[in-house]
Amino acid sequence: MRVLIIGGAGFIGCNLAAHHLDKGNHVILLDNLSRPRTHHNLDWLHRKAQSEGRADHLSFHPVDIRDFPPLRRVLAETEPDLVVHLAGQVTVTKSVLNPREDFEINALGTFNVLEAIRTQPRPPAMIYASTNKVYGGLEDVAVVLDGMRYRYRDYPNGIAEDRPVDPKSPYGCSKCAGDQYTRDYARIYGLRTVVFRQSTIYGPHQFGLEDQGWLAWLMIATATGRPITIYGDGKQVRDMLHVHDLIAAYDAAWERMDTVAGEVFNIGGGVTNTLTIWSETGPWLEALAGRAIPVTYADWRPGDQRVFISDNRKAERLLGWSPKIGIREGAQQLWDWVTANRDLFS
Template identity: 60%
Template sequence: MARILVTGGAGFIGSNLVARLLQQGHDVVVYDNLSRSGCDANVAWLNEIAATSAGTLHLVRGDVADFESLQRAAEGAQRIYHLAGQVAVTTSVKDPRADFEANALGTFNVLEAARLVADNPIVLYSSTNKVYGGMEDVGVVEEATRYRYAHLPFGVPETQPLDFHSPYGCSKGAGDQYVRDYHRIYGIRSVVMRQSCIYGYRQFGIEDQGWVAWFIIAALKSRPITIYGDGKQVRDVLFIDDLLDAYDAAIAHIDRTAGNVYNIGGGPENTMSIWAEFGPLLERLLGRTIPVTYADWRPGDQRVYISDIRKAERDFGWRPKIGVEEGVTRLFHWVRDNMHLFAHL
């Protein structure tokens, strides 16, 4: 089986991916600085998975900004999933240098390691819909519980002009474009996944990032919840298992996907407004009303973002299988049954 490097492999998406790769029998190197909340619990879980699977697990504690350390971890890798990075817009505004080093420099280092020491690798990069910016020129219509696009029935396509907004948008966007260009210039078999709101098991959400998980955790712990804006902002949401299926399919069709970018999210069929619609669903699961407070809109917060996922379906036959209510219910039950993991939040 393949030797695979997963940067950020102890995080939410990374740990779920590593568990799948171990169960598929691969030799997996997790490269992570373990700075995120929940990483230690995820590593313990991955060690349990490795003990009963055909794959092998190697943990390297390191930062993607440290090129020498990263290069050693990438030696001989046939596949690299680059998931590590700084993940919150608000954090990037507070500390833009750290955001740049984690996201822009970190991605450049991954690509250089792939070019110099890996074994003709496939590089899959976890990008973001934030590369499209606020999309102020796109018409939006306000409805009772949500906003919707006036003229994009399938959502935002990959042809939407890039408009990096916030240090986070700039750093992730720089990485996005470097990953594309390393295919054109150096022949690296790279794929960019511009991801929307991903949610699921082992997501230790915080107020600034991972909002679906954060609202569930906060509600179960009776923590205060603040809604920024009016709560009618719409996002397409994608359950973790569907995201990993997209990764698998893109890798399986690498002859077609190399050098391409894909919008990966729930698409028009899997959307909800962040509180006007999600709130009542969460209250039904919890069995009580949830008090919230409202605050001003945050900079760069889009009224609506929905991914047009038709290119992914055309190129590698992928569509989400898990609907919003099913996915939210799964995550709610997982958090409720594993509250010991959230004692620190």
Template identity: 60%
Template structure:
């Protein structure tokens, strides 16, 4: 049966990909986005080109505006809350704006859902940053990467929260509010603590979306700076696999409601940010890539890998796209869409 979806941040990278999927299977979609990020207008144009000008409802609004958000949420069956400020560095420079977009924005979205009249399923895109630096977790330095000494399967949901950086605090506040709205108000919320998501239509910049940024910079000849030693490890997840877990959460909402899931590539989909990714990108480019190095940035983890067994066990989900295939698909998309990243495109500075 057709459902009514509200996607906050629906013109962003994850949002527009999910909207594309939903429209392709005939769902009714409202996109709620303030279109402030570079590339969002291009994503809206792409969606209209793919599905038709009237295929979805676009509400140009801000999650800090409760009244506008509440009006857009009325009668929704599903709310997917993706909107917010996305970079640790930006949160350090402007913590008030970060708080208003993430903590207040998520509270507004939850309240709008609570009063929507439909008790909608509420999916919240949280982050692995809620676990902080995890200084107490033993880390081993290897030739090209860092590794956990005691967590070979990654970090589980039972890891204590340690909200490092204003971004970690604001996203963590939303994370815990979403959990509690299930317990206190019976709103069927699901929290996905996401690791590094990548894929086509990701308008990565230096401070956020590092996989896409390195590819964009290499293809368009922009300088690349590696902060730290480049041996930091992340588990990476291709966009299609992330959307699969959203669908799985909805399909298993009887189990997933009120739950938190670590969602990333897991131990089988990891790489260090340059010592291992650099050679992979050079193979795609067919030439060496020059980079410079800078100091470690605040809140940067030497390693983060998700233990994804809970999502596998309860939702029947696991990543399917391997790193080589995912990177090739993203690289080919960037090469084919360089107009988005040059003067006059999404990344004109």
């Protein structure tokens, strides 16, 4: 099997690449290395492939998805069976500051990927990493404060795919455009595409930043003594999905591609794997670090959801998938990776 991972040097991409190398598959990485520290992940993958005698199973192409000709050329030359499209501008804050760049990367870039696939003699299947931000701020969904955390009043299983999309930021709009184009290319052109509206993904090799990858960022800041700002009251709830569970979902979609092409799935930790931004995470991190962690509070950010929990029941039904790694076990793995690699964050 030949897998093309677009955004392959990123956090999810490098974990997915390692997974397919372990399975003996040929892995083609495409990335413009614009995200800070992605070269560390690329170096790690090359070392892994070399040490395991699989250097010929890994190739890298420094291509930007906004540049269509080289993108199409890579697909034509490598002839992948599956494309996993992970590349993108990934933060709400940057999209507000530079909406044109956000659009060009997420909307136009995804259109370019789809066109590059469509014009191949043998179009590969594609999995697109979308986001729960396509649902917007969910202002009409009743949320109540229950002790130190928020919860949905009327959605005990979380938010399902029948929720109308209503993005509330340039980032949400651009990802929603890619989301809808990916779905429609299955309907109009018969491409085998699947959309994953992903919740908070975490795990090793995640170089989290303040505005994206929040759990990794809090751990990095704690381990390196950097200042921490909590936006809102810290009682916001997110469902947390370990990257290895996400990869299992990708595998499940690939194995069932002929029956699930054109489908959209909410993919997250679900109701059993939730964590607050700070009211629960803070004390736990203080216990890990063995010291008090000072934080500064700031205003809520636009479009910030007080709760997001993914209803995974469609994925359970059609993909036979559910998360296996609990939040405490997975977060401990992330902490161990961060503290073992402090030199990467200097």
